[in-house]
Amino acid sequence: MTALLEFDRVASGYGRTPVLHGVSLTIAAGEIVALIGANGAGKSTLLNTVMGLLPATAGDIRFDGRSIARLPTPAIVRAGLGQVPERRQLFGTMSVEENLRMGAYSVADRAAVAASLEEQFTRFPILRERRRQAASTLSGGEQQMVAIARAMMARPRLMLLDEPSLGLAPLLVEQIMDQIVALRAAGNTILLVEQNARAALGIADRGYVLENGRIALGGPAAELLSSAAVRDAYLGGEGDRAALEERIRAKRRAILGR
Amino acid sequence: MARLARYKTALAAGLGTLVVVAYPLIFRDDYHLGIGITAGALAISTVGVVLLLGLAHQLAIGQAAFSMIGGYATGILCVDYGWDPFVAMIAGAALTMLLAYAIAPPLLKLRGFVLVMATLGLHLMLIVVAFQLPITGGAIGITGVPKFAILGLIHFTGETDYFYAVWAIAAIAIVIGLNIDHSMIGRALRAIAGSEAAAASVAVDINRYKVQMFVIGAGMASVSGSLIVHYLRAIDPTVFGFAFSLNLVTGTIVGGLLSIWGGALGAVIIIGLREVLRELSLPLWEAMIMGGLTVVILIVFPRGVAGAIGDLFDRLVGGQRARHASLDNSGTVALTPFLAADATPSAMLEVAAAARAFGSLRAVNQVSFTVAARSITALIGPNGAGKTTMFNLIGGYQPLDSGAIRLAGQEIGELLPRDIAILGVGRTFQNVQLFENMSVLDNVMCGRHRQFKAGIVPICLRLPKARAEEIETRRQAIAALGFVGLHGAETMSPSSLSFGHQRMVEIARAMALQPRLLLMDEPASGLNDTETEQLAELVLRIAALGVTVLLVEHDMRLVMGLADHVVVMDHGEKMAEGPSDRVRADPRVIEAYLGRDRDSAA
Numbered sequence: 001m002t003a004l005l006e007f008d009r010v011a012s013g014y015g016r017t018p019v020l021h022g023v024s025l026t027i028a029a030g031e032i033v034a035l036i037g038a039n040g041a042g043k044s045t046l047l048n049t050v051m052g053l054l055p056a057t058a059g060d061i062r063f064d065g066r067s068i069a070r071l072p073t074p075a076i077v078r079a080g081l082g083q084v085p086e087r088r089q090l091f092g093t094m095s096v097e098e099n100l101r102m103g104a105y106s107v108a109d110r111a112a113v114a115a116s117l118e119e120q121f122t123r124f125p126i127l128r129e130r131r132r133q134a135a136s137t138l139s140g141g142e143q144q145m146v147a148i149a150r151a152m153m154a155r156p157r158l159m160l161l162d163e164p165s166l167g168l169a170p171l172l173v174e175q176i177m178d179q180i181v182a183l184r185a186a187g188n189t190i191l192l193v194e195q196n197a198r199a200a201l202g203i204a205d206r207g208y209v210l211e212n213g214r215i216a217l218g219g220p221a222a223e224l225l226s227s228a229a230v231r232d233a234y235l236g237g238e239g240d241r242a243a244l245e246e247r248i249r250a251k252r253r254a255i256l257g258r
Numbered sequence: 259m260a261r262l263a264r265y266k267t268a269l270a271a272g273l274g275t276l277v278v279v280a281y282p283l284i285f286r287d288d289y290h291l292g293i294g295i296t297a298g299a300l301a302i303s304t305v306g307v308v309l310l311l312g313l314a315h316q317l318a319i320g321q322a323a324f325s326m327i328g329g330y331a332t333g334i335l336c337v338d339y340g341w342d343p344f345v346a347m348i349a350g351a352a353l354t355m356l357l358a359y360a361i362a363p364p365l366l367k368l369r370g371f372v373l374v375m376a377t378l379g380l381h382l383m384l385i386v387v388a389f390q391l392p393i394t395g396g397a398i399g400i401t402g403v404p405k406f407a408i409l410g411l412i413h414f415t416g417e418t419d420y421f422y423a424v425w426a427i428a429a430i431a432i433v434i435g436l437n438i439d440h441s442m443i444g445r446a447l448r449a450i451a452g453s454e455a456a457a458a459s460v461a462v463d464i465n466r467y468k469v470q471m472f473v474i475g476a477g478m479a480s481v482s483g484s485l486i487v488h489y490l491r492a493i494d495p496t497v498f499g500f501a502f503s504l505n506l507v508t509g510t511i512v513g514g515l516l517s518i519w520g521g522a523l524g525a526v527i528i529i530g531l532r533e534v535l536r537e538l539s540l541p542l543w544e545a546m547i548m549g550g551l552t553v554v555i556l557i558v559f560p561r562g563v564a565g566a567i568g569d570l571f572d573r574l575v576g577g578q579r580a581r582h583a584s585l586d587n588s589g590t591v592a593l594t595p596f597l598a599a600d601a602t603p604s605a606m607l608e609v610a611a612a613a614r615a616f617g618s619l620r621a622v623n624q625v626s627f628t629v630a631a632r633s634i635t636a637l638i639g640p641n642g643a644g645k646t647t648m649f650n651l652i653g654g655y656q657p658l659d660s661g662a663i664r665l666a667g668q669e670i671g672e673l674l675p676r677d678i679a680i681l682g683v684g685r686t687f688q689n690v691q692l693f694e695n696m697s698v699l700d701n702v703m704c705g706r707h708r709q710f711k712a713g714i715v716p717i718c719l720r721l722p723k724a725r726a727e728e729i730e731t732r733r734q735a736i737a738a739l740g741f742v743g744l745h746g747a748e749t750m751s752p753s754s755l756s757f758g759h760q761r762m763v764e765i766a767r768a769m770a771l772q773p774r775l776l777l778m779d780e781p782a783s784g785l786n787d788t789e790t791e792q793l794a795e796l797v798l799r800i801a802a803l804g805v806t807v808l809l810v811e812h813d814m815r816l817v818m819g820l821a822d823h824v825v826v827m828d829h830g831e832k833m834a835e836g837p838s839d840r841v842r843a844d845p846r847v848i849e850a851y852l853g854r855d856r857d858s859a860a
Contacts, residue, residue, distance in 0.1 A: 166783055255802050
């Protein structure tokens with residue numbers, strides 16, 4: 001397996017607060033790799049370190065065999081990495097099309113940009129309808145599509161998706177996950193960071209579990225899904241899941257008496 | 259050592275007093291005393307600049323215009339009419355503040371660089387007027403201004419006496435500035451800078467505080483102008499020119515825009531630096547070196563010299579933001595609805611045929627539903643169904659196109675967010691909106707904004723009424739934090755908390771408002787199962803206080819477990835409503851929203 005992205009004992013953090021401690025992982029070309037973990041485990045820190053938004057204080061990050069750990073963000077984008085940031089981070093007052101064009105900011109070839117734009121509208125037909133509309137007026141699901149399409153504009157070789165399911169209705173979570181599978185089928189490689197471990201592992205080839213800034217577990221997604229440790233910590237346990245509603249109902253009876 | 263941190267302000271004040279008292283004992287000649295006098299007068303102005311630029315974020319650059327009005331008032335009243343200098347100074351300040359109050363409403367509608375240009379324009383106009391009017395003496399100005407005196411009782415004949423008088427007045431300005439900074443107004447202004455939507459949600463009146471800071475800043479600039487004119491014994495149109503204006507702003511930024519001390523320190527640094535360069539006899543290089551040093555200081559200390567000193571102090575003493583070190587948690591706690599005394603209506607919220615369109619998109623189309631008092635009601639539906647728009651209509655963040663919204667029978671469809679908050683509607687945001695620029699406790703204290711009654715004067719002078727209210731606000735805010743299970747996080751910065759805890763702080767802030775109705779926009783998004791369960795319990799405890807809860811949420815386990823009543827929206831219209839079990843079994847709801855595989859609802 002040739003690794004497209006390789007993390008070699010990477011440490012990183014904010015100011016004097018370390019968050020990642022010697023994280024090693026690999027992503028092969030054509031894979032969907034899920035990175036799951038609790039709030040504050042360091043998932044977003046890891047993504048920001050890949051993109052050069054945070055400096056790696058130790059270790060090395062290699063993309064296609066070349067070290068990118070010391071490169072500035074624009075160079076990393078040009079090298080072929082694209083990020084769909086948490087909470088989408090669209091340019092709210094700009095139109096959908098302008099948002100997408102911003103995604104190809106590093107691409108000089110106008111014909112290539114036009115072709116890429118067309119490709120995104122084919123992928124997400126609803127965005128063609130909304131192309132003149134300000135991004136902030138779109139619904140959450142449509143905004144997520146814009147965020148993904150914007151990242152796709154520069155035709156990255158590796159897509160980093162940070163919590164794409166956040167704030168989406170159940171049906172839309174499925175649709176977004178289907179889109180991610182479709183991206184992979186089109187030859188893309190994807191690192192999917194999710195709080196929604198079930199949805200992420202459901203479509204991933206492999207997965208890693210991040211705990212307190214360290215990789216606690218890694219392996220094929222199906223194995224992680226069935227692992228007792230993952231189930232208890234991140235999936236709430238199969239019995240537990242349905243039971244949450246029951247427990248809330250019991251609390252309601254105890255507190256409100258109804 | 260940590261105890262020392264509590265006395266940061268006292269230490270700064272002590273040190274400042276020491277320097278001011280010692281200065282005339284070291285520099286006895288009139289020339290150096292003059293420098294000290296100028297610095298003191300300028301410090302009064304720069305405190306005003308901190309209030310206006312640093313705290314209220316209004317890029318009004320024309321402070322010198324107000325100094326000019328004060329200066330000319332002093333010149334005209336003392337020379338032509340023989341007024342007492344102190345009375346003339348007060349009269350000048352009163353006139354300046356009145357003028358500032360009159361021009362503030364249109365002027366402060368402007369933002370950013372447009373405001374800069376507008377204030378510079380006003381300044382320029384004043385300079386031209388001063389050149390032309392007979393009463394201001396044209397280009398020659400007014401000469402023979404007497405030395406400063408107070409009501410004919412105290413005469414400041416020697417430069418040392420005047421030096422102390424100016425710095426005593428500067429001390430008053432600093433104290434007023436600190437009182438505002440540490441008060442409900444200071445918090446409100448920081449809140450506005452942090453998030454205008456969240457500030458409005460806790461009933462902060464944005465425009466009112468901007469105007470207040472503008473008027474107080476104008477008053478300070480005016481006093482500063484009067485004092486400078488008494489030192490110069492004359493005034494002409496060039497005294498308070500653009501260079502003076504620029505010095506004020508540069509000095510404040512170098513000193514530290516975010517702290518009152520920074521303002522005072524900046525005045526001293528700018529004047530001091532200029533004099534040092536003058537004594538080195540490098541007149542030609544003066545401007546260049548001044549400019550260069552300013553740039554270097556700002557690169558090395560982005561928050562100014564005062565910010566750098568504060569950081570150094572924190573590192574040495576080990577206490578950050580110790581303002582709330584003494585936490586009092588005794589006495590009764592008031593989280594129950596503020597307006598609960600009303601006969602509780604059966605319907606807390608009635609939405610009647612509400613509509614709102616964006617262009618051709620009908621985001622909310624003729625939606626009607628009722629939220630029963632003391633109920634937990636959930637609003638669900640696919641993304642793009644119009645739930646958030648519905649929330650924004652209820653909260654006053656967007657205007658209704660047609661239809662009506664009533665809170666406990668009162669029409670609120672036309673009201674602004676702030677007015678709706680005053681009526682007892684609290685809210686939390688989909689993407690948690692905390693004020694990142696203040697502590698967790700300050701965030702929650704902002705929530706009690708509408709219960710705060712003390713006006714600007716008691717706050718500036720820190721009268722017992724204002725102080726008592728401040729203590730009460732803090733006590734209740736601590737209680738609200740305890741209610742959500744965050745006791746002990748008071749002095750922390752919101753960004754240092756986990757996302758789940760940030761949500762809790764936001765809920766505590768909304769609860770501090772003592773709402774009748776609490777609107778929660780996707781409270782469980784981004785939370786794991788454990789946190790979701792804690793959230794559910796909290797919502798239930800809130801409902802048990804008698805608060806009506808309306809929430810938008812995607813986690814069906816939370817919705818079905820909590821809600822008494824569920825309203826389903828799709829494509830801007832109401833699709834179904836009823837008790838949770840009935841809604842869950844509704845085939846249309848399953849088709850449009852829940853999906854066959856209910857597992858994915860996590």
